[in-house]
Amino acid sequence: MLDGLFRPRAVGVIGASGNPYSIGHIVVKNLTHYGFVGPVFPINPKGGTIRSIQAYKSILDVPCDTIDLVNISIRNVYVPAVLEECGQKGVKFAIVHSAGFKEVGPEGLELERKMVETAHKHGIRIFGPNSQGIQNADPEVSVYANFTFVPQKPGNISIIAQGGGMGEMLKLHLHNVGLGHRMYCSYGNECDLTMPEILEYYGQDEGTRVIMMQTESFKDPRAFLEVAAKITPHKPILAIKAGRTAEGSKAVSSHTGALVDQVKMAEAMYRKAGVVAFTDTHQMIKAAIAMSTKNPPPGNRIGMITNTGGPGIQAVDEAIGQGLVLAEWSEKGTRKLAETQFAEASLGNPVDVVATANQDHYHAAISTLLAEEDTDMVLVFFVTAPFTDIDAIAVRIKEATAESDKPVVVVVETYSENYRLIENLRAADLPVYEFPEDGVRALAAMTRYAGLRDRVREDIPELKVEKAKAEAIIKSYRGQDSYLTQEDAFAVLSSYGIRSPRMAGFTSARGLEGAADIVGFPCVLKIDSADVVHKSDAGGVVLNIGDMDELQGAYDGMVDSFGAGASCLLMEQAPKGRELIAGVAASEGLGSLVMFGLGGIFVEVMKDVAAAVAPLSTPEADELVQAIQGYAVLSGTRGQESVDLPALSEMLVRVSLLARDFPEIVEMDLNPIFAYPKGRAPVAVDVRLRVA
């Protein structure tokens, strides 16, 4: 429980000073200015008075036994000693603003270790160091234990950010559009109290309706995944991962000192946990605002109302681009629109009530659309035309939307003289935007959340696998960090029910005929040596062998290149199918990722590869297949023949079970896999498998 941090009874500010530019001073100011309900105790070795409050020389002098939280902004080297005193005083949480720890190198890391050790001795949890602090705008506590400048006002969106600048930006935009927030924190070095612990607390907080998060690097991905997955079924988490390009990732490293490429990992975790991912800060905030007002729509069908044509078209283009569908009105709905709107109104979707529409036209149009069974959400566009009673229209928009649970966003085109309208609408819990595209994107994000929240959840299927057989093979490679031979790798696949062509290994001319009997023609001859990783390039693969003579010739060639005793593998030449790739990549702190993509140009040039966290349930495997841009190529839409998608998903589940059961598989590539039309399971034609 983090109540001592986010709902402290009293706060001590260690390092408070009279200098108005000092962190300690600003924290005292923020705590008092925003009306923290408990007492604030400035601590300064010189004593004195800080912002009209008596300061104490040591926390031990403070005549109060309920100081749950201290803010510390003194020099790094003094922190452990001060924590000793805090421990004696019964403090539960310490926010360490001070920098000069892990981020500055080994010496700082050692100081950080010592600080945590001291704290834990006394049961104190450390937030930070090198951190901004926390806020809780809940009027019952109103704690602003943070040195930033954005005014605090209660709201129902909570924010957790690794970077202070980004956290501040999220908070700030809410403030700039007249909204508040619930809890806020920017956690810095995360030396003790972790992001997942805080996220879990937000998840349990009844006053938090939406969580926005920004992350630069995941310290404990598995913990994040588990916590987030518990929250998203009842509360949306919206997330931005910094460093999605190689250059951005490098900037993360230089910012946090973490050397990680966590882009695919974050993508996979977000999908598995049902987190709504964003790349654009402003879009995320706008979506959070919409989600903080209403539950997400039951489906993806949008209805629109406008009093001017052009912005309606922009909204339509954006909606289609975002995967929404234009709702169609029932006969009854159309009749009601015809009865209530001007003759020159356009009654399709968008409904163009025309610029002269008055409050009753708007009310009737909104009520009608919200009552339509096949309309899941409504966008209302409203330009404040000078020949209408715009205040009356705003009132009636509020009335019409109050009647329904379906989400509604309002786009108001107006200027400062009419900003009262926007404030009025926002006060009625209506999200208001400046551009039609923004309104559509916010609704589309709600729809994405609903899709994640309501997706089918199934247990990991317990498919029949021969784990002992795989174990026997893998065991012999363990600790060598090397590639398995082809024969062994295929045998591992086979033990997990991952199909491959018929094959037979042999090491001398004597084995040739027997192998051919097993495999048949046409077939493929491959050199099978862990030393020859890029077999094709080395001349170690001969395709299209049609008969025994050709096979003999091909084998003679191999002997010439690789010597007489070289291990070879003879494989049935699988009929060409749709080329796919799948793979496994170990992901530190998380387990393994399963990768999937279209093969050939798609993976090499288009980099169209998706990742998922192993193990996969069947619906998760389906999602992974659907996550690539080229999914339409597989699904049989747009004139292509579909591949056997259930069989493909099953193969990916089996790959994921293998990855789960053998975390020592640090790298596995099935490339290519041939997928075939319905009724025929996909086949892995080539494999590379490395065991650590």
Added chain:
Amino acid sequence: MLDGLFRPRAVGVIGASGNPYSIGHIVVKNLTHYGFVGPVFPINPKGGTIRSIQAYKSILDVPCDTIDLVNISIRNVYVPAVLEECGQKGVKFAIVHSAGFKEVGPEGLELERKMVETAHKHGIRIFGPNSQGIQNADPEVSVYANFTFVPQKPGNISIIAQGGGMGEMLKLHLHNVGLGHRMYCSYGNECDLTMPEILEYYGQDEGTRVIMMQTESFKDPRAFLEVAAKITPHKPILAIKAGRTAEGSKAVSSHTGALVDQVKMAEAMYRKAGVVAFTDTHQMIKAAIAMSTKNPPPGNRIGMITNTGGPGIQAVDEAIGQGLVLAEWSEKGTRKLAETQFAEASLGNPVDVVATANQDHYHAAISTLLAEEDTDMVLVFFVTAPFTDIDAIAVRIKEATAESDKPVVVVVETYSENYRLIENLRAADLPVYEFPEDGVRALAAMTRYAGLRDRVREDIPELKVEKAKAEAIIKSYRGQDSYLTQEDAFAVLSSYGIRSPRMAGFTSARGLEGAADIVGFPCVLKIDSADVVHKSDAGGVVLNIGDMDELQGAYDGMVDSFGAGASCLLMEQAPKGRELIAGVAASEGLGSLVMFGLGGIFVEVMKDVAAAVAPLSTPEADELVQAIQGYAVLSGTRGQESVDLPALSEMLVRVSLLARDFPEIVEMDLNPIFAYPKGRAPVAVDVRLRVA
């Protein structure tokens, strides 16, 4: 010259009334409130006084002979009669606000025709009808002949929009961020005065630095193209085309009555004319703001400065996503940064001056980056940290940027109490944004403009073609709206130097052997009948014919299916290359479009096809090839073998010459084309060609 419209000496308002919600009243109010420099004459059949100005019963009664412009908002049927009087009075331009013309059907169209006829009899040009009107904020005239509500303030961005709501939105956002505009118009039905005429006028206006436009449908695409192409070398045009999805296009139809799918056409025209295309309204406006302050950057290398890490990373990710490159500092630059910044500052790109940076740190960092030869533009991020003198920082940012011609954008993270900083920076002609992504996108748009402006321009190459030979073939199909036979279509291609495999046509068993002698093996046998358009589906194509026996068998099959006298074509089986498609599509009012894309799933599933306006210069053909998403597949980046790109461009130029010379080619598909590595020209393996 449109001076009479945008710089009238006097304005008459026909339909002015005392009703404050009437268009005529609002126009009088806007003209007078924003200080039109000439006299305004309200015209009302009842006379009287309107907004303290004497009204006249007829324009003929007005004691002024310099009424260049009238605004008309009376009932549609009275407009022609009033124009008669305007003609007698010497009026030059009439803005018709009234609706009830073309957009309501045949009767309205007839009224529109009559109105234009009356106007032209007197040399009057009509703006509209069904239009908002025009504005010119140039203080020398200050004319607000428009019934909308956005306050007018001088600026250097001019706006031309088909839809009033969208035009208003563009103008409004400029106002809401404290900026003004130059000229503005929303032109409605475009019955007489056309969009390209107005665009041309904006192009010639010295006070206009940037043009923003929104279009729903192009009435005269060719005229637009020619005008825009003349403007963009010296002034950026930023454009949004409404209706980029099928659903959006339908919404355009229901809004304007035009039944068109002009998406590809607009894309092609924008590229040819050097217009910077947008799909997002807000992004376009933000880019226009940046372009209105400075010339575009000389290259694509961005330098960044921030005082907090996270937003810097967001900016890096966005920059890379937008195709910008992170600048690297010279040794001298790095040294200067080291000398001027805090020890804990990060001196890479972004330069993180850290939150405690003061005005001098900012000044030094900006000056250093702007002086760097390899830095083309600079983004400055500035969170108003509470322990710094933020006003002093703003002043020094202004000073540092004033010294350079390179574009700079500033992203300020702050709240209402500090909005003076933003106003100060904007007053110094610095574009200021709220989010780092916005600043990056604005710079990226400037870079796109520079790329378009500075691209290599060449004449259409006069390649050797045998026009007469093509003419002789096409002539025999003209007026029949039918497909050419394969043999004829390939002959047309050949006459324009577009390669295809060796081939020979024949119509009876007797011709079989002769054809085989010409073509050789392996070969392909095709039925060649205009009636069989989908030859493969009908069993009219046999591939991989290896010898004379197989050919005889294939031919016997054709005879069974299509009769003994069926025309056949025997073609060399071209070696498989990279599959491409090219095509021609007639585009009304513009000429022909040349389409290009990767074949197979790329075109069928991914719809990755680009278009260009015929004819093409060589650089334009290169651009067309580069415009598809799959360009990397052709260019040899990322491990693929490059195709012969110059040969491919030449083929596209030849296709475009054919399209130019024979506008009666309404449809042509070369699908597939096989492209090969360098040294081997691409070959069109199949063709469909329809002549109207």
